[in-house]
Each structure stands twice: as C-alpha cells, then as structure tokens.
Amino acid sequence: MPTAIVTGATGITGHAIVQHLLSSTTPKWSQITTLSRSQASTASDSRITHKTLDLQSSASEMKDSLASVTGEYVFFCAYLARDDEGEAAEVNGAMLRNFLSALRATGEIKHLKRLVLVNGLKQYGVHLGRAKQPMHETDPWLEGGDWPPNFYYTLQRILRDAVEDEGDGEKWDWVVxxxxxVIGVARANFMNLATALGLYASISASLPERELVFPGNLINYLAFNCWTSAKLHAEFCTWAALEPKAGNQAFNVVNGDTESWQNLWPAIAERYGAKVPAKMFPGAELKVPSSKEQRYNGFEVAHTVLPTKPPIAEEADKIGLKGLFDGKDDHSVVHQQIDTTKWAQRPEVVKKWEELRDRFGLDQSVWDKATWGFLTFLLGREYDCVVSMSKARKLGWTGYHDTKDAFFETLDELEKEKILPKASELQK
Ligand SMILES: NC(=O)c1ccc[n+]([C@@H]2O[C@H](COP(=O)([O-])OP(=O)(O)OC[C@H]3O[C@@H](n4cnc5c(N)ncnc54)[C@H](OP(=O)(O)O)[C@@H]3O)[C@@H](O)[C@H]2O)c1
Structure with a gap:
C-alpha cells in the first residue's frame, strides 16, 4: 500500500488530493502526511498525520519537523502568491528547493518514488494575454526578450536539476x-473562483432586482473555455503518480469538455433563483472592449491593457500570423463591465452580505478574503483558453468531469462547509 506526503494540504488542489487519497480503494493509501503553513487540516482519518510546517524556513530548520515523515509519493501543492513574478519565482522556488533538501537531510528521499508538482496554465502565459490554442505541452516556454519571469519554469528546473543530481540510494522522478x-473547495486561499462566484450570485439574487448580471464582457461570455475540477485534478495526480510511463513529464489537466459562460451563466442564475437580464451587455459590440465606457447600467468598470505582447506573438511567424501581435495596440485586454472588486464595496452589497452572513452563520473572513481580482481576470479576459488533453489520453488517462456538474457540486459543498449561503433558502 503506497504512502504519501501532501504539501499545501489545506489549499484548493491539496485538499482535494487528500480527500481522493482517503477515498481511493485501488490502491488503498496506507499513510498520508499532510503539511500546511497555518490552517489545520480538516481531514480526519487514522491514516492522516497533519503537521504545520513553514516551507519558507531553511532546510536545516525543516529537517527537525520532517524527522519522522515518510512518503513514497509527494504531492507538492504549497503555493504563495506574489504580485511580482520574479518574487513569486524566488519564494515558491525556495519552498520546493528547501523541502527537497530537508528530505535529503532526513534520508527520507531514498523512499521517494515520484513527486507530483501542481503548476498551471501560466505555463502558456495565459495571464499575459491570448495564447495559441488549444494549448499543448510542447508549446514553447516564454523566456528571454521582454517576457517576464515565470515561477513555473523555475519550479520545473528545480525538479529537473534535483533528479539529475540524485545521490546514492535515490531513485525518484517527477510529474508536473x-x-x-480550478473549481474546488478551500478556505481563505489565493485563487478561488467558485467561492467568489457563489458570493456574487448569492448577493445578486438577494438584492431587490434579483438579477444575475455577468460582470465580465461579451467576448468572454461567448468564448469557449476549459475548467479543472479539483476532484478530477486529484484523480489525475494519483493516476500520474502511479503510471510508469508518466515519469519526468508535464501534463495539461482539464475536465475533458469545452464549455462557455453563455451555457453556464443561465444555469447558475437558475440555481440562485435569479434572472439573467434580457439585454445583459448594453452597447457592447462583438469585438474586444476598447473603452472604459462599456459598462453595465452605471456600475464602475475594470479595464486593463495587459503589459506585454500576447503569448501567441511568440509563434506568430510559424503559424502564418507574422506582424499581427507585435504592436502596442495588440496587447490583450481584461475588461469587466461591473468591476466586482468595487461592487463588493458598495454599501447595499456589504449590507446584504452582513445579513446573509448572520442568517447563515458564515465567517466574515470568507468575505474579507474573497478573490475578486481573480474573478475579474477570469471573466474579463477577452480571449478563450482551450487546452488539449491528448498527451495524457495517449498514455491511458480516461478521466472526465462535466464542468457544470463540477460547479454545482462545488457550490453544494461550499454551502455544506458554511462558506456560502444556501442558494435554495435565499428566497425564503
Ligand atoms: N486556484 C486555482 O484556481 C489554480 C488554477 C491553476 C493553477 N493553480 C496552481 O496550483 C498550485 C497550487 O495552488 P492552490 O491554488 O492549490 O493553492 P492555495 O489554495 O492558495 O493553497 C496554498 C497552500 O499552500 C500552503 N502554504 C502556503 N505557504 C506555505 C508555507 N510557507 N509553508 C507551508 N505551506 C504553505 C497553504 O497553507 P495554509 O492554508 O495553512 O496557509 C495552503 O495549504 C499553484 O501553483 C497555483 O498557481 C491554481
């Protein structure tokens, strides 16, 4: 029976991995050490040992805390957000490097078979603008020239180097x-789409208009996108940990369907007993929003021109699009017709949150830590993000999760965890 260590076990990806390891029967995981910085793990099972450990401390400091910790498979989900990409590389790189050094120092690295590291689509620069699509794992890394640092590249290099420098008795590899x-459950984490969306929907449905207005833009509403259920990602991580052919490789992980907000939004509105306004994008045209004036009924807008050329520029010559993405006017735009960060500060919205908080017994920290900036980006980007799953499928991966189901199941779970108000009781 395999054993595991999960770092970042209280986060959105780590929590789902722990739950999946506990529920798995083939194989049955015999021992799981969960690590996090500040929050205690909520998983209760005799196979779990939880430790609070600061991965920002030095390897020698960590060595003592990790003295009795053993695991054949490490799922590395610890993450610290930093606005500056260079700093993100430094901070997250140090956490991974020091953790590996500490495992070497305790000697436990000799029992390690594979380390699974969770990265994401920033790999393709989706935070910088439009990328070539669908995105494939073989797409070029965006480095050199004007490209900013990318902390995922730093982490992947640390793993490659660590495997190349394996010492006596070490025989492990990695998967990224x-x-x-990600659609999943966590408290107070850095990027949580479902919680922010659930708060926005609960409050919108409870205000007198009972309207659920898509706060992003028309292009985004019509775009095709992929999403990743945290549960499906957890299944993928355990599959990839144990699949012999997956070693030393990186894989896209998305649900396996392609979806759009034009499908999902009306369904979410119905779940909350709200209506979708018949004319939800007044004045909008079928093109990239170029103006801060494109707003919904007097709400404040969020409008940002992204600072670099879009990632697709890297391959423009090769794919016959030379010159189309090089200019200053070719940068991608993030536009919300309702800036949700400012919306969340409106007096009537704050008052409604406080009413719902008290009525449903919710914690104020849910509101204080809601990731509105992340929501702005996801609903406001004016390009689609479609990802290929072919590489994993060719190795035998068959996992799939319907995206709408993933949203609904996650919202149900967030309600059970008393993170969100119960949608079915809002109108009572
Ligand atoms: N969230 C998304 O939608 C999403 C999408 C695509 C990719 N990703 C990527 O997935 C990876 C994992 O992120 P996530 O979203 O799962 O993270 P998360 O939900 O924000 O959780 C971060 C975890 O790391 C732990 N942690 C932070 N600093 C630590 C430290 N100094 N020492 C020990 N533990 C520490 C936290 O512990 P405490 O809670 O105890 O502080 C928490 O368990 C990241 O690379 C992220 O970019 C995330």
Missing part, C-alpha cells in the same frame, strides 16, 4: 500538472 481555473 497544468490545471486550468
């Missing part, structure tokens, strides 16, 4: 995953 926007 690239999930898309």
């Amino acid at each position: 995953t690239y999930p898309q926007d």
